[in-house]
Amino acid sequence: MGLQVYNLHKQFTTRNGSLVALKDINLNIEESEFICAVGASGSGKSTLLRLIAGLDTPTAGHIQVDGVKVTGPGPDRGMVFQKYTLYPWMNVAENVGFGLRLQGISKSERREKVGYYLQVVGLSEFARALPKELSGGMQQRVAIARALASQPKILLLDEPFGALDAQTKETMQQFLIDLWRNTGVTVLMITHDVEEAVFLAQRLYILSSRPGTIKKELTMDLPSDRTYHTKRHSTFQDCKETVLELLRGESISHNFELSERKIAV
Numbered sequence: 434m435g436l437q438v439y440n441l442h443k444q445f446t447t448r449n450g451s452l453v454a455l456k457d458i459n460l461n462i463e464e465s466e467f468i469c470a471v472g473a474s475g476s477g478k479s480t481l482l483r484l485i486a487g488l489d490t491p492t493a494g495h496i497q498v499d500g501v502k503v504t505g506p507g508p509d510r511g512m513v514f515q516k517y518t519l520y521p522w523m524n525v526a527e528n529v530g531f532g533l534r535l536q537g538i539s540k541s542e543r544r545e546k547v548g549y550y551l552q553v554v555g556l557s558e559f560a561r562a563l564p565k566e567l568s569g570g571m572q573q574r575v576a577i578a579r580a581l582a583s584q585p586k587i588l589l590l591d592e593p594f595g596a597l598d599a600q601t602k603e604t605m606q607q608f609l610i611d612l613w614r615n616t617g618v619t620v621l622m623i624t625h626d627v628e629e630a631v632f633l634a635q636r637l638y639i640l641s642s643r644p645g646t647i648k649k650e651l652t653m654d655l656p657s658d659r660t661y662h663t664k665r666h667s668t669f670q671d672c673k674e675t676v677l678e679l680l681r682g683e684s685i686s687h688n689f690e691l692s693e694r695k696i697a698v
């Protein structure tokens with residue numbers, strides 16, 4: 434059944450009055466789809482993901498995961514943020530098993546699941562390492578393993594590679610697409626990196642700014658077994674240009690925010 438978002442509206446009260454961050458957002462994400470939402474800075478991407486994660490409540494509208502209304506955080510949604518959110522005093526295995534411990538899962542089952550997901554992300558031999566002993570990319574793989582360990586119905590990724598250097602980012606994109614193909618997990622990822630979004634997503638939602646609305650929904654016509662070579666294909670370049678053009682339209686009224694640096698291609 435996947436994830437459905439119905440007429441979502443989010444308004445914040447600020448010192449300068451109220452601000453509509455999201456307006457009339459409707460999403461339909463089927464099981465095992467890989468979806469990216471892309472938009473300029475301030476288009477409400479993080480707000481959208483936080484609402485889906487249940488970390489904040491909508492002003493109007495509602496969200497369903499597998500037909501169940503979201504009323505708060507839950508193990509059916511695994512979240513990975515841009516900044517490494519590992520507990521520095523816990524080793525890698527303890528970090529991956531943390532959510533499972535909170536769910537009251539027995540030590541033996543925890544050990545089995547942690548072992549399995551560390552293998553999935555290729556970090557078995559780092560089980561006893563502390564986060565500070567790992568590179569940025571490895572830390573994000575631990576965060577992904579932790580999110581997967583609770584066997585969520587959907588993986589929510591908030592610019593997970595935004596803090597990584599270009600080369601690590603490319604490696605992590607390939608890692609993520611292989612992981613998605615091997616596990617069949619449903620993914621919703623937000624990013625302002627157009628190339629990343631076009632490379633990863635089967636389908637893209639493009640958000641407009643202030644208020645954040647769905648400006649366009651695009652299906653990516655790229656092979657499912659994509660590798661970084663795919664980025665050189667003319668179809669890939671055409672898709673990227675289409676998205677950039679839609680975002681350029683946004684930048685006319687928000688050019689102070691949507692610099693080429695922010696588009697990051």
Ligand SMILES: Nc1ncnc2c1ncn2[C@@H]1O[C@H](COP(=O)(O)OP(=O)(O)OP(=O)(O)O)[C@@H](O)[C@H]1O
Pocket residue numbers: 445446447452454472473474475476477478479480481625
């Ligand atoms: N807690 C809050 N209180 C008031 N305004 C907020 C709050 N959170 C977000 N906003 C505002 O809502 C709008 C959308 O913010 P959000 O962080 O969701 O955008 P974004 O697309 O994720 O941006 P970026 O790409 O820069 O992270 C912005 O104008 C922001 O200032």
